[in-house]
Amino acid sequence: MNDYDRGATSPDKLPGGEDETSTAPLPEKVQVSNSPVYKVERKLGKGGFGQVYVGRRISPTNANDTTTGSNAVALKFEHRNSKGCNYGPPYEWQVYNTLGGIHGMP
Numbered sequence: 003m004n005d006y007d008r009g010a011t012s013p014d015k016l017p018g019g020e021d022e023t024s025t026a027p028l029p030e031k032v033q034v035s036n037s038p039v040y041k042v043e044r045k046l047g048k049g050g051f052g053q054v055y056v057g058r059r060i061s062p063t064n065a066n067d068t069t070t071g072s073n074a075v076a077l078k079f080e081h082r083n084s085k086g087c088n089y090g091p092p093y094e095w096q097v098y099n100t101l102g103g104i105h106g107m108p
């Protein structure tokens with residue numbers, strides 16, 4: 003398990019960013035719950051609490067997968083030690099989990 007509690011399937015590193023929490027390794031691939039697996043590609047931007055990368059779908063969940071998931075999504079990584087997690091997991095994470103599975107939401 004890496005430092006990002008986002009269900010990553012690999013601990014391989016990608017180039018990091020500028021601040022303290024962005025020096026932690028990012029996974030090469032990401033799977034959230036039973037979502038498809040996404041390859042972590044280029045950085046899109048950075049918010050107050052996390053970094054956003056392109057996620058390129060590389061596999062469906064299974065051979066019978068009929069989800070309408072996108073081939074490309076925005077993957078946001080927020081370190082559990084970031085300032086946004088001072089009082090526990092941010093509410094935003096609950097929202098993502100609730101929305102997960104609809105088109106464009108891994």
Ligand SMILES: Nc1ncnc2c1ncn2[C@@H]1O[C@H](COP(=O)(O)OP(=O)(O)OP(=O)(O)O)[C@@H](O)[C@H]1O
Nearest residue numbers: 046047048049050051052053054075076078086094
């Ligand atoms: N779907 C997307 N497509 C392209 N770029 C995106 C997408 N989502 C985020 N970004 C880029 O990543 C940056 C940070 O996004 P984020 O959602 O983290 O912003 P924020 O809500 O301001 O951050 P925070 O919630 O951490 O305060 C955005 O300003 C934008 O440049």
